[in-house]
Amino acid sequence: MKLILTAVLGVLFFISCKTRKPEADLVIAHVNRIDLESGSVYPNQFIYITGDRIITVLDRAEAAQIEAKETLDATGKYLMTGLWDNHVHFRGGDSLIAENKNLLNLYIANGITTVRDAGGDLTSSVQDWQSQIESGALTGPEIYTSGPKIDGPGATWAGSLEVSGEAEIEAALDSLQQLNVDFVKIYDSTISAENYLEVIAKAEARRMITSGHMPYSVTVDEAVNSGIDAMEHLYYVLKGCSAEEKSITEAVKTGEAGFWSSLDRVMQTYSDSTAQNTFKTLKDQDVFVVPTLHIGHTLSYLDEENHTDDSYLKYMGPGIQKTYGGRINSAKNASPEFVVMRKNLDSAFVKLAGDLHRNGVKLLAGSDCGAFNSYVYPGESLHQELQALVDAGLTPLEALQTSALNGADFLKKDKPLIQTDAVADLVLLNANPLENINHTQDLFAVIKRGNLYSKQDLEDLLKKVSNQ
Incomplete structure (x- = not known):
């Protein structure tokens, strides 16, 4: 009886693992992703980050497959490599x-x-x-x-x-x-x-x-x-x-x-x-x-x-x-x-x-x-x-x-792209830099090795420098 119960519990655990959604630390949601190699802009993308790496890049239809501890709504924003x-x-x-x-x-x-x-x-x-x-x-x-x-x-x-x-x-x-x-x-x-x-x-x-x-x-x-x-x-x-x-x-x-x-x-x-x-x-x-x-x-x-x-x-x-x-x-x-x-x-x-x-x-x-x-x-x-x-x-x-x-x-380093297993060094902009290069200065957030720096965080970094 004990052996049967153990087997049943094992099957249930296996089913649970198979059906549980994978989890990321952070998802940048609904963003316009810029491919700097081709110049293409991909709308409504979901960029999932765990630790210092991008674990996957999905479109809206696929995004429900993964959950994240933190979600950054980037609607209307533009994401490119740092x-x-x-x-x-x-x-x-x-x-x-x-x-x-x-x-x-x-x-x-x-x-x-x-x-x-x-x-x-x-x-x-x-x-x-x-x-x-x-x-x-x-x-x-x-x-x-x-x-x-x-x-x-x-x-x-x-x-x-x-x-x-x-x-x-x-x-x-x-x-x-x-x-x-x-x-x-x-x-x-x-x-x-x-x-x-x-x-x-x-x-x-x-x-x-x-x-x-x-x-x-x-x-x-x-x-x-x-x-x-x-x-x-x-x-x-x-x-x-x-x-x-x-x-x-x-x-x-x-x-x-x-x-x-x-x-x-x-x-x-x-x-x-x-x-x-x-x-x-x-x-x-x-x-x-x-x-x-x-x-x-x-x-x-x-x-x-x-x-x-x-x-x-x-x-x-x-x-x-x-x-x-x-x-x-x-x-x-x-x-x-x-x-x-x-x-x-x-x-x-x-x-x-x-x-x-x-x-x-x-x-x-x-x-x-x-x-x-x-x-x-x-x-x-x-x-x-x-x-x-x-x-x-x-x-x-x-x-x-x-x-x-x-x-x-x-x-001779790996090409910095927004793709699976790439280092999560990213810049989130309020406007498209491909239309105007000055938009690189219009920052919404920066991600360095998976760490998110909000606009307020970036302003605090500047204040820290000026107070030294």
Whole structure:
């Protein structure tokens, strides 16, 4: 009798399990889901999240199959993957660690769920933040980092790994691998042409991703042939569009010209046919370009624009605000000829970014925000960069693709899409960003690793920053 009863109870339990609806932690209900790959918008979708993952995406007819502990009614809202800022900096030395950490809230408050740290001197702190963010102990974006930059002896930026030959290059790359960095960032202040190309080649041999500024003593073809994966900023690509690139490069090598003094000549010798060849090379070799248009415009017009009333200035700590002085003084002391050249360069970059995109070169949206970069504010500046890309000729969809999709592609990470088993890093907007790129700033909520931040939560993050 006991055996029969046990069997009956087992059958009843099995039936109960089979008929019980599966449960999620959160469902985003009745939302317009944006597919950033295709540009399609799917209405009345239900996105189910458990832990830090999307467990399924259903339409209204199927949604009754799953229950959720919490329901977010997103009727009339638009859901897309979280934004990526593909060029930021955490730096300024030990005295600015707390102020840099304080900026993490600004990214989430602006719907930026991932950043690419392009070199600094706070690597141990950054890696500590990475661990805390992953565990949920700290609010902030996913951080991919290069760790310290590689440069030559007497490098401009503190904390750089200085190399002057093969042994030091190998040692620098060893240390970066021990740090488990996500890519190698090379800077151009003092590194020689030969060592620059050697760093790229040796890093590529180790299967490390490379990006960097590019010394004007190196041609675009030389960097691409060595295996560089991305070029930060447009100065270097622009030189590759000059009919006189080789002679300009040689003049820099011999000391007859410098970086800044070469730029007028670079612009004056721009050649459409040379540019087309350069674009083809970059496209064929899958080299990414990071235009950083917004910071270029901001720094080019420091002599004209007064930033003292910027709404985001109050979120910068006094130490970071103090670092702005270098750029400001440079602008004040610049010659009239330099001021004109810098503004001409700004216009040239806008055209170049559009031309690169139209010719199939992959772009990465990055703001270059952080200490020492005056009035380019973490969080807000990525939205301004997206607008700058639209102004350069990209559609809102194409501009958005340069953020998360291209960012993941460059770092060889899983494609960030709204689909089953994807990480739940999402942005919920009040209006469709495909119609107007400024709608990326009209946030209704942000989901980071499955954690929901309401509009009030996002405002509280901003208040927390301003009260520090």
